[in-house]
Amino acid sequence: MTENYFNYFTEIEEHFRKARGTGLFLLSPLDWALIEAWKNGGIPLEAVLRGIDAAFEKWRSRPTRARTHMVNSIAYCAQAIAKEAQAMAENAPREHKAVPAPFSLEEIQQFLQRNAATLRRAGEGTIAAGLEALDATALYSDLEQLEQRLTALEEKMIAGLRASASDEALFEARRALDLELKPYRGKMTADQLAMLEKQFLDRRLLESAGLPRLSLFYL
Secondary structure: OOOOOHHHHHHHHHHHHHHHOOOOOOOOHHHHHHHHHHHHHOOHHHHHHHHHHHHHHHHHHOHHHHOOOOOOOHHHHHHHHHHHHHHHHHHHOOOOOOOOOOOHHHHHHEEEEHHHHHHOOOOOOHHHHHHHHHOOOHHOHHHHHHHHHHHHHHHHHHHHHHOOOOOOHHHHHHHHOOOOOOOOHHOHHHHHHHHHHHHHHHHHHHHHHOOOOHHHHHH
C-alpha cells in the first residue's frame, strides 16, 4: 500500500466509518487521541486499517444475539491493531515510495500565519514567533523536517499549559478519559494506555486554552 503520511487521520476515520457500515459517525475525543497515539507511536497506517477490518470481522462472526451493542469507538479495535502492527514489524522492512504532499506551499504558509495570529491573540507570543521564523519555502522540499519543527513548538506550548494547569483541570480531564475508556481498558496494554492518556490530556489542555494544533496533520 502506498500511503500518504499526512492522510493518516482521514484515512483511518473513513475506513472505520465504512467498516462500521452505518453512514455518518462522529469519532469521539477518545478516538482522536487514540489515533494520534498510534501516529506518534509509529504504528503504520496499513496496520491500523487491517486491525479495524479484523476487529469488525470478529465482531460480525458472533451470533446476532451476542451483538447487543454497536461498535461505538475505534478503541474497540485497539487489540487487533496492536497484533497487526506486531506482525508487520516482524516482517522484512519494505521500501516506501515517496508521495507528494496533499497541500500546496501557499496552504502551508497560510496555515502557519493563521496559527501564529491565533497564538498571539492568546498571549503565546514566543510560540507565535517560532512559527513566524520558519521558512516554509525552504522547508517545503523537506516536510519531515518542517513537521519535526512544528512538533517541537507544539510540545513546548503544551508543556507550558501543563505547568500552569490547575490540579482540578487535570483531574477533570483524567476523569473524562476514564469514563470514555472504561469499556476498552482490557484491549490495551499499560504502555498504550499511558500514551493515550498523554494525547487525550494534551488535546483537552489545548482545547480549553483555545490554542491550535501546529502539526501539518491538522492543516
